[in-house]
Amino acid sequence: MRKAxxxxxxxxxxxxxxxxxxxxxxxxxxxxxxxxxxxxxRFVLDPGGTVVPDIRERLPGRGVWLxxxxxxxxxxxxxxxxxxxxxxxxxxxxxxxxxxxxxxxEAALSALALANKAGEASFGYAKVxxxxxxxxxxxxxxxxxxxxDGCRKLDGKARSASGGRPIPAIRAFTTVxxxxxxxxxxxxxxxxxQGGAAQRVLSAVRRLERxxxxxxxxxxxxxxxxxxx
Numbered sequence: 116m117r118k119a120x121x122x123x124x125x126x127x128x129x130x131x132x133x134x135x136x137x138x139x140x141x142x143x144x145x146x147x148x149x150x151x152x153x154x155x156x157r158f159v160l161d162p163g164g165t166v167v168p169d170i171r172e173r174l175p176g177r178g179v180w181l182x183x184x185x186x187x188x189x190x191x192x193x194x195x196x197x198x199x200x201x202x203x204x205x206x207x208x209x210x211x212x213x214x215x216x217x218x219x220x221e222a223a224l225s226a227l228a229l230a231n232k233a234g235e236a237s238f239g240y241a242k243v244x245x246x247x248x249x250x251x252x253x254x255x256x257x258x259x260x261x262x263x264d265g266c267r268k269l270d271g272k273a274r275s276a277s278g279g280r281p282i283p284a285i286r287a288f289t290t291v292x293x294x295x296x297x298x299x300x301x302x303x304x305x306x307x308x309q310g311g312a313a314q315r316v317l318s319a320v321r322r323l324e325r326x327x328x329x330x331x332x333x334x335x336x337x338x339x340x341x342x343x344x
Contacts, residue, residue: 141180144200155180165206186329188212223319224296230312238305246306254283256305258290
């Protein structure tokens with residue numbers, strides 16, 4: 116009897132785990148590939164019937180999911196995917212793919228602002244060197260305008276301090292963008308210090324970079340069918 120109860124409990128756990136896995140997967144309306152929700156972007160209609168990206172997945176209404184790449188969004192617009200997927204008239208704003216890019220960049224910069232407040236970021240060449248020496252670097256940040264020589268030196272020091280393990284280097288933002296996000300001036304080099312807030316910055320930046328690289332940034336993923344409610 117105990118064995119039967121144990122088997123029943125095990126099956127129930129497996130069923131619950133499968134349901135959770137199903138909830139985390141959606142099908143891209145353009146490529147038809149099944150991907151984790153973190154690898155897609157949800158779009159909904161606003162009250163006026165205009166397509167809007169739901170980056171944080173909080174907006175109400177029926178949604179359509181696209182692979183989180185600029186070319187997938189542009190392809191969805193070109194192929195008029197939204198009206199059919201959203202079951203009605205859908206007004207697509209001009210420059211939708213570029214708007215998504217801006218929203219993803221803003222999300223990453225907002226995460227950086229929070230990491231700065233949490234003390235999980237250091238700024239300036241000398242401070243970054245200190246952080247590297249302390250063995251606490253999660254990732255380096257170099258402004259787009261940063262000199263290649265300075266970037267190369269810091270990257271090398273970080274790699275040496277980590278025992279040869281490459282440390283991610285972020286080159287997605289300008290000095291102005293980094294300054295506005297952190298309340299500092301002339302931000303050329305920065306470092307993310309290991310911690311939860313810094314990890315969220317790195318995750319947001321990786322999502323932005325994959326969006327810009329395109330669909331080749333994603334490996335094929337397997338999943339089971341689920342439907343958007």
